[in-house]
Amino acid sequence: MRLSDEVITRSLGDDLPVGIWVARAPGGDFVYANRAFREIMGMEARSDVAAGEYVAPYGICTRAGELYPENRMPFIRALEAGTTVVVDDIVIHRSDGGRVHIRAQARPVSHEGLVSHVVIVFIDITREVEAESRLRMAQRMESIGTLAGGIAHDFNNLLAVVQLVSSSLSSREQDPAKLEALQNIQQAADSGAQLTRALLGLARSSSGRPLLARVQLNEVVAGVEQIVRRTLGSHISVELSLASRAEVMGERSQLEQVVMNLVLNARDAMAEGGALVLRTRDEPAEVVLEVADTGSGIAPELRQRIFEPYFTTRTGVGTGLGLATVFSIVQGHGGSIAALDNAPSGTTMRVQLPSAKA
Ligand SMILES: Nc1ncnc2c1ncn2[C@@H]1O[C@H](COP(=O)(O)OP(=O)(O)OP(=O)(O)O)[C@@H](O)[C@H]1O
Ligand SMILES: [Mg+2]
Known part of the structure; x- marks a missing residue:
């Protein structure tokens, strides 16, 4: 038998694929959370915490891994702004060890000009954040390649001069102390040349497609x-x-x-x-x-x-x-x-x- 429209709309909150959390304004007393909210957070919603004490119980952190500032929480920001705010730098540190990146959209709900509740939608954006960081990595490689190609080539020529001059000086040098100093210069120039060769290799490999x-x-x-x-x-x-x-x-x-x-x-x-x-x-x-x-x-x-x-x-x-x-x-x-x-x-x-x- 098919579900009736009435049944599906009654359980709608739990069937939505995004987390929903509702609290009373202005104190933040808990009113409602749906199933997806509990799945994202990895725990039951807490009815015993209000505004100013959300962060620790839910493991709400910044991307840098510090506890999220209570006064920057979506609930507070939405009340301050008087309109929908979007917060997408939250990372939930779940008690099972999982990390979930969250986008929260907090919307104050008013009745007769008075804000009575804040409704917050939570979306799991972990996959997007991870894809973005892979892309950033690829871009960093690319820019290193370009930078390296430019500098390494000229630098190699300068190092060749240092290598040439120091080796010609040391071939005529009798004083052992000066000879040792010249050898130090040569060694440094040699390692410099090795480094620039590695950089040139990287630049070549990241510039464009290989010849197939x-x-x-x-x-x-x-x-x-x-x-x-x-x-x-x-x-x-x-x-x-x-x-x-x-x-x-x-x-x-x-x-x-x-x-x-x-x-x-x-x-x-x-x-x-x-x-x-x-x-x-x-x-x-x-x-x-x-x-x-x-x-x-x-x-x-x-x-x-x-x-x-x-x-x-x-x-x-x-x-x-x-x-x-x-x-x-x-x-x-x-x-x-x-x-x-x-x-x-x-x-x-x-x-x-x-x-x-x-
Ligand atoms: N087979 C391996 N076993 C253990 N560690 C490895 C191995 N291959 C790479 N690593 C680790 O990865 C690091 C980076 O490797 P990469 O080849 O980029 O640089 P490197 O070997 O340190 O320097 P270079 O390639 O210039 O000699 C290494 O320093 C090492 O810690
Ligand atoms: Mg290596």
Whole structure:
């Protein structure tokens, strides 16, 4: 039997997909909350709290994670403004550990010129906020790329002059103290040059689309393995586990850079030795590349941040541009990358690229 119109409108509040909360003005005494309100908040509405004491019981926080100021709460703001206000910087810290980003629309309801209640609609905007922060990240990579490209090129030329002059001076220098100082200058210029090369790589990888050609990913992996084998040392074992075919559309030199950076990171994570496995898999729509190590692993809270430009835990040694470069190359190829936990120890970096077959 169908529900009658009367029944559906009577239970309308609980059937709405947005949270609703109503309180009496001006004190904020609780009147009503619907089912979606309880679902968003992760708790029953509290009838024992009024204006000025909302924040703590509901875990209402700012985006920075501090308790939301009571005098900025939507209920108060709507009363002050005398009209509908929209507040969308609220984050609910639920007691079950969940975090929900909220947009609240608070509307004062008046009767004969007197505000009697405030009705607040709560919308869960967590997905939108997260998508926005991913977009911001992509834009930041893009602007770093542009900035880097401009500066790095000129800077490299300046550094070349420093390198040239200091090396020609030191070839004629007899005084050991001055010679040492000149060597310091050369070392600094060398690391500067290394940094600008990394920046130039990042700029190139994030500027526009790669030049697409058929690339055998297996050949790329085997080629990089040959180059880096010497630098890995005997305390790291290497195993290749390659699909019979693994063909992608892409730019070979960029893909080499991806494999190279991932392998070097794996090496850096295994200072005490370990096992490195380079794997390719050919799936119907995509080609998967995995670089697995048995090294230090990545703490879960850092797993998102490792792709940020300049994020490094190898202070003083790393530039933090390796994975940022990898990230933007993979994105440019229409693929994705993730860091997987490699229990009991280590990390697997998984790159997924559209297959050339697709
Ligand atoms: N395989 C891995 N195992 C453990 N940690 C890793 C691994 N790969 C990356 N990381 C972490 O991610 C951080 C960022 O890596 P990224 O390659 O961007 O910079 P870096 O290696 O520190 O510097 P650079 O690439 O310039 O040498 C590293 O400092 C490290 O903390
Ligand atoms: Mg690195």
